[in-house]
Amino acid sequence: MxxxxxxxxxxxxxxxxxxxxxxxxxxxxxxxxxxxxxxxxxxxxxxxxxxxxxxxxxxxxxxxxxxRGDGATVLLYDEQRRTVLLTRQFRLPAYVNGHPDGMLLETAAGLLDGDDPEGAIRREAAEETGHTIGRVQHVFDVFMSPGSVTERLHFFAAPYRSSPAAPHTAGLAEEGEDITVVELGFAAALDMVRGGAIADAKTIMLLQWAALDGPFRPTGPTPQGG
Structure with missing residues (x-):
């Protein structure tokens, strides 16, 4: 057996x-x-x-x-203040494969664990950042490593409001989580992508989406082809 x-x-x-x-x-x-x-x-x-x-x-x-099941991730943003809310936590696979300390800056994320994708990301946002989010926007669904991992990751974005009472640390202790909540200016976050300080794929994808098609996309007139 x-x-x-x-x-x-x-x-x-x-x-x-x-x-x-x-x-x-x-x-x-x-x-x-x-x-x-x-x-x-x-x-x-x-x-x-x-x-x-x-x-x-x-x-x-x-x-x-x-x-490992499917998962969901969300970019939390403040359009008016032009900030995003990320997490920093230890990732052993990154550490053993050359990351200096294994502490990765990421968008909040987690496995579905039986929930629908939107329900799962609301749960994860609360657990990992301490924020209860309102409306969410579905962005896209992606196979992150299709050569070996079956996971399909559901991408979302949602606004958040900064609060002095918001926690600086979060995560479920019973799951070994020790998460630091990090608020960054959006321009600074893009600079960290360019410089390699943000090296997590899902986070880079959501930041690029936010710059091209999301809350921080250019608002000027679209150039006309001639």
């Missing part, structure tokens, strides 16, 4: 080896086998499949996929 397959793993899941076996959307892909390599918390699978190449021939391939 194998945990996560025949018997519940520590998160109560079974049948994890059946995920992805019945895919039919692409006739050039025929899934042959799915093996669970690890399900300690998230799920690492090895999938064997036949793939038809553009010239018509078939080859047998194997890929490992890491399934």
């Amino acid at each position: 194998t945990a996560g397959i025949d018997t519940p793993d520590r998160r109560g899941r079974t049948g994890l080896d059946r995920h992805g076996r019945d895919l039919t959307g692409n006739p050039r892909v025929r899934v042959q086998d799915v093996q669970v390599l690890s399900c300690d918390w998230y799920v690492l699978r090895r999938t064997t499949f036949d793939y038809q190449h553009s010239d018509g021939h078939w080859s047998r391939e194997q890929r490992e996929t890491y399934d």
Whole structure:
């Protein structure tokens, strides 16, 4: 008996080896086998499949996929003051891969954990920044690392109001979170992207969206082509 397959793993899941076996959307892909390599918390699978190449021939391939569920992230902004609200927290994978101290500046984010994307990002904004947000704008949905990670990340933006009572630290202690809330001028945040001080992909994407199409986009007349 194998945990996560025949018997519940520590998160109560079974049948994890059946995920992805019945895919039919692409006739050039025929899934042959799915093996669970690890399900300690998230799920690492090895999938064997036949793939038809553009010239018509078939080859047998194997890929490992890491399934941590889908997530959501939100850029909190103050349009009038031209500021954004970010978080700073320790990220071990970045630290072991060359980041000087592993302390990354990021937009608030988290896994859906059974909630719809908007509900999840409201929860995460409150937990990670101490702010209860009002209206939210859906920006786009993105596969962040499609070569190996199944996660689809839902991007949002929402206004916030600065308050002297707002916390400077946040996060759930029971989940090991130790988060510093950081308010930055929008221009300074873009400069930090250019200089490498902000190196988190989702944060860079939302800041670029805010500059091009979002609350800080240029407001002058659009140039006319001649």
